[in-house]
Amino acid sequence: MSKFKRITDAVMTAMESPTRWQQTWRSQPGLHRNLDTGHIYRGSNQLMCMISQAVHGYESPYWVTAGYCIKNEVSFKGCKSTPIIYYGQKEKEEGNPDTLYKFSKVTNLFHVEQVDIEPPTLPKRDTAVSSDLPAALQVQVADGSPSYSPALDQIKMPIAEYFNTDEAYLSTLWHECAHSTGHKKRLDRDLTHGFGSEGYAKEELIAELAAIFICAEHGIDYDLQGHANYLASWSKAIKDSDSYFLQAATAAQKVCDYCMSQLDLMRQQEDAA
Numbered sequence: 001m002s003k004f005k006r007i008t009d010a011v012m013t014a015m016e017s018p019t020r021w022q023q024t025w026r027s028q029p030g031l032h033r034n035l036d037t038g039h040i041y042r043g044s045n046q047l048m049c050m051i052s053q054a055v056h057g058y059e060s061p062y063w064v065t066a067g068y069c070i071k072n073e074v075s076f077k078g079c080k081s082t083p084i085i086y087y088g089q090k091e092k093e094e095g096n097p098d099t100l101y102k103f104s105k106v107t108n109l110f111h112v113e114q115v116d117i118e119p120p121t122l123p124k125r126d127t128a129v130s131s132d133l134p135a136a137l138q139v140q141v142a143d144g145s146p147s148y149s150p151a152l153d154q155i156k157m158p159i160a161e162y163f164n165t166d167e168a169y170l171s172t173l174w175h176e177c178a179h180s181t182g183h184k185k186r187l188d189r190d191l192t193h194g195f196g197s198e199g200y201a202k203e204e205l206i207a208e209l210a211a212i213f214i215c216a217e218h219g220i221d222y223d224l225q226g227h228a229n230y231l232a233s234w235s236k237a238i239k240d241s242d243s244y245f246l247q248a249a250t251a252a253q254k255v256c257d258y259c260m261s262q263l264d265l266m267r268q269q270e271d272a273a
Contacts (some may be wrong), residue, residue: 006083006106031216035062035112036121044249045084046103048207050216052118062119063109076115081108106148131173133214136262139180147173148179150191155180167221176258178210179203181255189251191273202248209252214259 031038032049041049050065054058069076088128092099112119134141134155144156155176163169180190182203189206193199215222 006021032061032063032249035064035117035200036068040246041084042210044246046213046216046253047249048082048084049109050212056111058111059115060119062111062112062117064115064117066108066110066194069110069115074115074117076110079110079114081110084109102119109187130268131170132173133177133259133263134180135178136178136266137186137259139177146176148176150183153183153185160254167215170218170220171215171222174214175207175211177259178207178214178252181210181258187254187258202244205245205248206251207248210259212253213252213256217260 031040032046032053042044047139049061051062052058064074066076066081068074083106085104086101087104089102091097092101106242140152140154142154142156143158145158147156148154149156155173157169157173157176160166161167165170179191181187182191189203190199191203194204212222
């Protein structure tokens with residue numbers, strides 16, 4: 001059995017939960033992080049924390065390990081953990097860096113609200129709506145149904161007034177921006193997969209997860225209800241392969257990092273000008 005099966009099992013349980021976590025990702029005062037070290041979780045680990053937050057209604061973005069609880073005499077008895085992947089490195093021969101090897105394993109997190117720890121207060125994030133990302137990515141935006149054309153390197157979007165909320169408009173726009181990062185002059189992903197294929201479903205999953213991460217970076221709610229038709233293909237692919245979800249989450253994190261770096265670069269250039 002794959003060592004990552006606990007991760008994919010947890011995802012499937014959440015997707016099938018009566019709380020329907022897939023409908024809305026609530027905004028939060030920051031990305032999920034470790035209370036002890038301040039480490040911000042990335043990729044599938046960030047997403048696992050987001051899913052657990054949505055299912056259980058947690059407010060804070062802080063998490064702790066069992067080791068932290070034991071060290072600080074905090075009881076976690078009876079608490080259901082959230083599994084994440086720990087990536088580390090170790091020397092086969094102590095003191096010999098030439099024998100260094102990398103490893104990964106599944107480890108457990110507990111939310112501070114589960115174990116009755118009072119978390120610090122994070123400053124509120126700037127949630128002013130912004131649509132600077134297409135300009136930062138240097139991709140054109142034209143009127144039309146939400147889509148991205150690799151051949152034209154063009155996003156099509158309805159005007160913002162056609163959406164129920166600014167958040168719904170932005171999350172859809174950023175989903176299409178995520179697709180545009182697959183262009184050969186950006187992150188160069190294969191965007192030639194036909195509708196309904198496994199490759200098509202995976203690209204949609206990457207774009208959805210990347211948009212979720214970008215929304216979290218901006219403190220903006222992400223509503224998945226309008227994209228629910230993708231969930232069936234995701235769930236089948238996740239059930240078929242434990243690595244499918246993890247690979248997509250890693251790719252989505254790369255997309256988010258690229259988008260945020262391009263935004264930062266554009267703003268630096270504007271400030272310099």
